[in-house]
Amino acid sequence: MRVLVGSASGPSDLAGLYAAPRTPWLRVNMVSSVDGAATGESGKSGSINNAADKVVFDTLRSLADAVVVGAGTLRDEGYRPIAGTPLVAVSRRGSVPPRLRDAAPGSVLMATCAAAEGLAEARSVLGAEHVLVAGDDSVDLALVVAALHDRGLTQLLSEGGPTLLASLLAADLVDELDATVVPRLVGGSGPRIVTGPPVEVPLTLHTLLEEGGTLLARWLTPRGAD
Numbered sequence: 007m008r009v010l011v012g013s014a015s016g017p018s019d020l021a022g023l024y025a026a027p028r029t030p031w032l033r034v035n036m037v038s039s040v041d042g043a044a045t046g047e048s049g050k051s052g053s054i055n056n057a058a059d060k061v062v063f064d065t066l067r068s069l070a071d072a073v074v075v076g077a078g079t080l081r082d083e084g085y086r087p088i089a090g091t092p093l094v095a096v097s098r099r100g101s102v103p104p105r106l107r108d109a110a111p112g113s114v115l116m117a118t119c120a121a122a123e124g125l126a127e128a129r130s131v132l133g134a135e136h137v138l139v140a141g142d143d144s145v146d147l148a149l150v151v152a153a154l155h156d157r158g159l160t161q162l163l164s165e166g167g168p169t170l171l172a173s174l175l176a177a178d179l180v181d182e183l184d185a186t187v188v189p190r191l192v193g194g195s196g197p198r199i200v201t202g203p204p205v206e207v208p209l210t211l212h213t214l215l216e217e218g219g220t221l222l223a224r225w226l227t228p229r230g231a232d
Contacts, residue, residue, distance in 0.1 A: 011214040030160040033182035036199040043192035058217035070163035079167035100124035172202030181230030189219035
């Protein structure tokens with residue numbers, strides 16, 4: 007793995023390359039094809055990622071206090087609890103994905119809103135202390151992030167999906183975008199890494215890695231570059 011842009015000594019210290027400059031910090035990790043597809047023909051990001059992406063994926067998880075993911079992505083990608091790191095499911099409906107319902111207490115948190123249809127069930131499945139109610143009719147992501155910080159979870163990693171990334175950007179909560187581009191063309195009408203109303207967020211390139219044609223970029227938003 008070559009460092010094309012960056013000041014670190016080399017790829018042997020990926021944790022150093024990706025270390026957050028301060029706390030709190032919120033980064034989002036996404037993968038896409040050269041033509042911008044966020045998923046392959048299976049409808050999952052796992053169908054386009056590769057070994058180089060997996061190395062950075064694992065590094066970012068090792069640095070995170072919690073991993074924040076939209077409920078739809080949790081279901082579509084078949085997420086299971088992450089050993090040693092709380093998984094935060096963001097859902098307007100308060101629905102706990104099936105593969106997370108038997109998680110150990112505290113390994114899965116639910117971030118939802120007061121009007122969520124599944125609020126009572128989420129509290130029953132996960133425990134009331136593990137359900138964060140943020141907002142009345144929709145999930146207030148700023149309140150979610152603040153509540154996680156209050157729990158000491160200050161290094162936050164989001165793995166999307168595209169709709170959650172759009173909402174995090176719109177709320178000006180993202181410090182860093184880690185974007186992998188795999189050397190593939192996919193075509194079709196699948197989602198991009200950001201899906202939703204238009205957003206305008208200039209980015210500053212911090213680090214660029216290359217492995218076998220895969221480009222792994224660390225971009226800072228204006229919030230993260232300050």
